[in-house]
Amino acid sequence: MFSPTMTVRCSVPVPGRRAAGWLLMAGLIAMSWCGSASAGPAGPRTLNPRAKATAPAYVRYTTREGDSLYGIANRYLDGTADWATLSRLNHVPAPRRMPAGIVLRLPADRLKQDWETAHVVATSGPAERAFGKNPYAPLRPDATLVEGDRIRTGPNGFVTLELPDGSFVTVSQDGELDIGKLRRTTLTGAGDRVFDLRHGEVESQVTHAKKPDDRFQIRSPSVVAGVRGTRFKVTYSGDAQTTMVTVFDGAVGVDPAAQNGRDAAPPPGAALQASEQLVKARFGNVTRSGSAVGGPVELLPAPALVQPARVQDGQTVAFDLVPADHAVGYRVQIARDADQLDLIRDLRVSAPHADFGDLPDGTYFVRIAATAANGLDGLPQVYAFERRQVGLEASAGPRANSHDYEFRWFVSRARVDTRFRFVLGKTPDLRQPVVDRTDLSGGQFVVSDLPAGVYYWTIIAEQFQNGRLYETGSAVRSFTIAR
Structure with missing residues (x-):
């Protein structure tokens, strides 16, 4: 007035x-x-x-x-x-x-803004949502989330959202993320998307901005990380009061968190200003709450996987990594897709070996990264692998009233055509076999008149399926013949 x-x-x-x-x-x-x-x-x-x-x-x-x-x-x-x-x-x-x-x-x-929605494209493990101050409820794929929704994940719990412009946001295990803003300015068509990270880690694949006032921000109690088209992640530890920003592609502007809950960003329709710190691809930064924004730090290079083509056919899914220089640990993640949008496992280890226990048969993707002393995960490397467990049980013993020694075995996936190789030797490495029989089709083999001594043996199953040869061997076992 x-x-x-x-x-x-x-x-x-x-x-x-x-x-x-x-x-x-x-x-x-x-x-x-x-x-x-x-x-x-x-x-x-x-x-x-x-x-x-x-x-x-x-x-x-x-x-x-x-x-x-x-x-x-x-x-x-x-x-x-x-x-x-x-x-x-x-x-x-x-x-x-x-x-x-x-x-x-x-x-x-x-300027008027229209509300938008986020689509849940993948969940795994314990994942919940709540709107406002309502209690949490289980979160399922294909759910629709809006501004004001809160997401919470537990151990080995993951959630990935798809935004209307094709951007993706993934909440890792033990994380808490609030959707602060999810709108589009009616006049300019610019997106206004703000996510508040309360705890844990969120990884984003952001479609390149087409408007000068497009806004995509991940906010922690320490910093505000804003992008205009990139792949990056933000990790916040409430215990350490520390925020880590890691940039894989593009660039991320990092600013101090707004004081007293005030929104320091310009209003819709106004172009975003230069950030206090610009973190480019292959770099990250670490900021402690109440301190100045940390400067860019180069990320460790991606490590390599030992035997990347090996079929995971053992009782557990396990990986060995080539030790990386300057690494104090490693992070190994498993997803159902190469882009790591459908995560199912996440493990940090201090040595270059990670064992995930059992997984159902199928094709998966493992992502590995080296962790630096400052806590930043380095550049990732992704490998496809096949989980195809073949059970192979074997036993051996002398035949009664004879000098014969009988070996028996049983293999799962019996409906698949299987050939076996039997190897018997005098040393554990079986490099100089006494018996080496290939192309066996049955489930037993008999060796006669073995001299006294200690022997070592194994059975190897070979299956050809879907144009690929699969090979599984039993553990090398030993027995002694005394005359």
Whole structure:
């Protein structure tokens, strides 16, 4: 509302030929309106602009045929009452119709935003959601989340969201993430997406921004990490009061967390400003709460996997890594897809060996990274592997009343055509076999008249399926013959 001491300055812009007739009328109306506005409380009521610490930001809008200030305010601003703000800013009245081609200024902090939704594309293990202060409930794939939803995961629990622009957000195990904002500005089409990381880790694959005011931010109690198209992750430890930002692709702007809960970002429609610290691909940074934003630190190179083509056919799924220089540990993750959107296992180890226990048969992808002394995980390397467990049970013993020694075995997947190789030797390495029989089709083999001594043996099963040869061997066992 205007105060008695407020002075409203109005002016009529010089018209172009196409709008000359309309603006001549608008000028007369504007003069009449300005006179009443300057008169004090009796003038028309308008909304006070929001208090801002910085200079107001505006967005340009060019009128189209049939536009009016009422319609523009209704479509693109917080409400139809904002027509008065438009009238004051642009020194024009509010006629029923405006000619096309008039350039107006719209206040960025009044731009209307439409709510959007996030689609849950993958979950694994304990994963829950809650809206606002409601209690948590199990979160299932294909669920729809909105602004105000909270996500919580437990041990080996993972959730991946897909946003309307094709970006992905993955919450790792033992994490807590709140959807702070999930909107799109009606006028500009820019996305406004803010996620609050309470604990744990979130990894994001962000589609490249197409608008200068596109915003994607991951906020922790320590920092605000904003991007315009990249793959990165943010890890927050409440115990250590530390936030780590790791950038795999693109660049991430890192700023101190807003004080007193205030949103330091510009309003919708205003271009984002330069960040305090820019972290580029292959770098990360570490920031402790209350301290200055940490500087960029180069990530450790990706380690290599020993025997990457090996079929995981043992009782457990285990990997050996080539030791990496300057690594104090390793992180090994398993997913159902190469992009690691459908994570199912996550393990940190101090030595270059990781054992995940049993997994169902199938094709998976393992991602490995070396961890530096500062806690940052290095660049990752992803390998595909096949889990195909073949049970092979074997036994051996002398035949009664003879000098024969009988060997028996049983293999799972009996419906698959299987050939066996039997090897018997005098040393554990079986390098100089006494017997080496291939292409056996049955489940037993007999050796006669063995001299006294210690012997070692194994049975190897070979199966050919789907154009690939699979080979599984029993443990090397020993027996003694005494005469």
